[in-house]
Amino acid sequence: MEQILPHLDSVFSIDCVLFGFDGKELKILLIERNEEPFKDWWALPGNIVGPDESLDQSASRILYELTGLRGIYMEQYYAFGDPHRHPQGRVITLAYYALIRLGGDKELRPISTYAKRANWLPISDLPKLAFDHQKIYDKGLEKIKRRIKHQPIAFELLPEKFTLTQLQHVYELVLGKKLDKRNFRKKIVSFGVLKELDEKQKGVSYRAATLYRFDKRKYAKLFGKEISF
Amino acid sequence: MEQILPHLDSVFSIDCVLFGFDGKELKILLIERNEEPFKDWWALPGNIVGPDESLDQSASRILYELTGLRGIYMEQYYAFGDPHRHPQGRVITLAYYALIRLGGDKELRPISTYAKRANWLPISDLPKLAFDHQKIYDKGLEKIKRRIKHQPIAFELLPEKFTLTQLQHVYELVLGKKLDKRNFRKKIVSFGVLKELDEKQKGVSYRAATLYRFDKRKYAKLFGKEISF
DNA sequence: ATATAGTGTGTATTTTTTACACTAAGTAAT
DNA sequence: ATTACTTAGTGTAAAAAATACACACTATAT
Numbered sequence: 001m002e003q004i005l006p007h008l009d010s011v012f013s014i015d016c017v018l019f020g021f022d023g024k025e026l027k028i029l030l031i032e033r034n035e036e037p038f039k040d041w042w043a044l045p046g047n048i049v050g051p052d053e054s055l056d057q058s059a060s061r062i063l064y065e066l067t068g069l070r071g072i073y074m075e076q077y078y079a080f081g082d083p084h085r086h087p088q089g090r091v092i093t094l095a096y097y098a099l100i101r102l103g104g105d106k107e108l109r110p111i112s113t114y115a116k117r118a119n120w121l122p123i124s125d126l127p128k129l130a131f132d133h134q135k136i137y138d139k140g141l142e143k144i145k146r147r148i149k150h151q152p153i154a155f156e157l158l159p160e161k162f163t164l165t166q167l168q169h170v171y172e173l174v175l176g177k178k179l180d181k182r183n184f185r186k187k188i189v190s191f192g193v194l195k196e197l198d199e200k201q202k203g204v205s206y207r208a209a210t211l212y213r214f215d216k217r218k219y220a221k222l223f224g225k226e227i228s229f
Numbered sequence: 230m231e232q233i234l235p236h237l238d239s240v241f242s243i244d245c246v247l248f249g250f251d252g253k254e255l256k257i258l259l260i261e262r263n264e265e266p267f268k269d270w271w272a273l274p275g276n277i278v279g280p281d282e283s284l285d286q287s288a289s290r291i292l293y294e295l296t297g298l299r300g301i302y303m304e305q306y307y308a309f310g311d312p313h314r315h316p317q318g319r320v321i322t323l324a325y326y327a328l329i330r331l332g333g334d335k336e337l338r339p340i341s342t343y344a345k346r347a348n349w350l351p352i353s354d355l356p357k358l359a360f361d362h363q364k365i366y367d368k369g370l371e372k373i374k375r376r377i378k379h380q381p382i383a384f385e386l387l388p389e390k391f392t393l394t395q396l397q398h399v400y401e402l403v404l405g406k407k408l409d410k411r412n413f414r415k416k417i418v419s420f421g422v423l424k425e426l427d428e429k430q431k432g433v434s435y436r437a438a439t440l441y442r443f444d445k446r447k448y449a450k451l452f453g454k455e456i457s458f
Numbered sequence: 459a460t461a462t463a464g465t466g467t468g469t470a471t472t473t474t475t476t477a478c479a480c481t482a483a484g485t486a487a488t
Numbered sequence: 489a490t491t492a493c494t495t496a497g498t499g500t501a502a503a504a505a506a507t508a509c510a511c512a513c514t515a516t517a518t
Contacts (some may be wrong), residue, residue, distance in 0.1 A: 012241065012310070012321050051319060055310040079308045079323050081241070081284040090280060092241050092321070094308050165464075182467070183507065200515095206463045207514040228457070394496075411498070412476065429484095435494040436484040 015046030017140035021157035031115035038130035099156035163209035244275030246369035250386035260344035267359035328385035378458040392438035
């Protein structure tokens with residue numbers, strides 16, 4: 001950390017807080033750095049914005065390179081630019097978040113060349129993070145807490161077909177509090193973005209719950225409108 | 230516009246959407262550019278971030294240089310970085326907004342060296358703006374519309390002492406719709422951030438309204454909590 | 459058949475939101 | 489001093505939304 005490092009010209013990067021849900025816990029994707037500075041530390045995946053990329057494009061590319069995923073709802077939420085946040089020079093980083101369903105059908109291939117490894121770690125037990133990444137993560141969590149109350153983004157964390165209990169679980173994890181089952185169902189159904197399927201959950205050793213799908217058409221109409229949790 | 234301009238290295242700037250309220254209209258501060266590109270166009274006031282400035286510091290400095298104001302609530306709300314948004318090179322700009330009371334006690338001195346002049350123009354009748362500034366402004370307006378519903382920021386647009394009617398007027402302008410007087414008063418008072426003064430409005434040719442002040446201590450307690458309009 | 463574990467449902471109460479109209483107070487003009 | 493004018497300031501009833509709360513059902517495993 002204290003060794004002499006080359007100076008960089010002013011550059012901008014994008015760091016992603018990828019929230020993932022595996023059915024049980026909320027996790028974020030972290031990489032273990034293989035290079036100075038902060039060698040061997042855990043850090044948010046991120047990269048430099050290319051000279052001819054738009055910011056959103058760049059974020060999508062970075063997400064793709066790190067996870068193999070495409071078509072994920074991502075949103076820029078803040079710029080971090082403390083002059084000393086990066087020891088090698090002035091690097092302003094734009095923070096994006098994404099919500100991702102883990103496990104199940106598609107496997108992720110979080111391969112990044114500049115990292116020793118990548119891993120989904122539960123947010124309940126995060127290691128110390130490189131740079132100001134703790135701050136970036138904190139603000140990201142705060143953002144989705146706020147946003148999940150007003151916009152239907154929770155579905156992004158779930159597989160295509162899900163049960164209402166799973167959906168409630170997501171809300172409870174993100175908001176950090178228990179919700180009443182009956183009231184939750186009443187409300188979420190009243191938004192009208194869920195489609196009840198003729199299908200039941202499988203592989204459980206108890207009464208199987210009805211599966212729901214997220215209705216994109218109705219979602220499109222609702223988007224922009226205020227909903228409230 | 231089509232002449233050859235020097236190429237800039239990657240840089241970041243800050244552009245401010247300064248919303249001002251003069252008692253009647255919502256306005257924003259614009260400057261008329263005196264240099265290429267977009268010479269003679271109206272543009273949002275903005276500037277390059279200095280090498281040793283934090284972003285918020287930089288935003289405060291820029292606001293100060295452009296208006297002479299200090300201690301104004303400002304917030305970064307988005308980064309705009311289309312690769313071709315600036316004809317001279319890749320310039321990512323961080324958008325900040327501020328809410329400002331116009332007229333009254335302190336006069337603004339919106340002096341900027343690189344501009345022919347600066348002017349507060351009503352948002353109901355804006356000229357064509359340079360660069361992607363229309364987009365930046367649009368998103369800023371959208372942001373404060375959303376924020377004014379959930380956080381007590383409307384006061385920033387009013388003088389220290391104000392009437393409830395004035396406050397309602399601000400809400401109506403920002404939200405773009407009429408509100409019911411009685412319901413508005415009930416609600417705004419119930420938030421508990423207003424202090425009723427023993428003082429009346431002066432200089433009006435009708436019954437003078439009671440003045441209110443914004444109670445900063447209660448505000449501090451409320452801040453972070455959700456309120457809802 | 460029985461134990462187990464999660465599913466799925468309704469109602470009464472409280473709180474919040476909405477809709478709505480007149481009197482009071484001060485100023486200006488005559 | 490009367491009158492006209494303009495905005496301030498107030499309450500209630502109805503509707504809608506949020507909350508609190510408990511038990512029977514169903515599928516599986518043993």
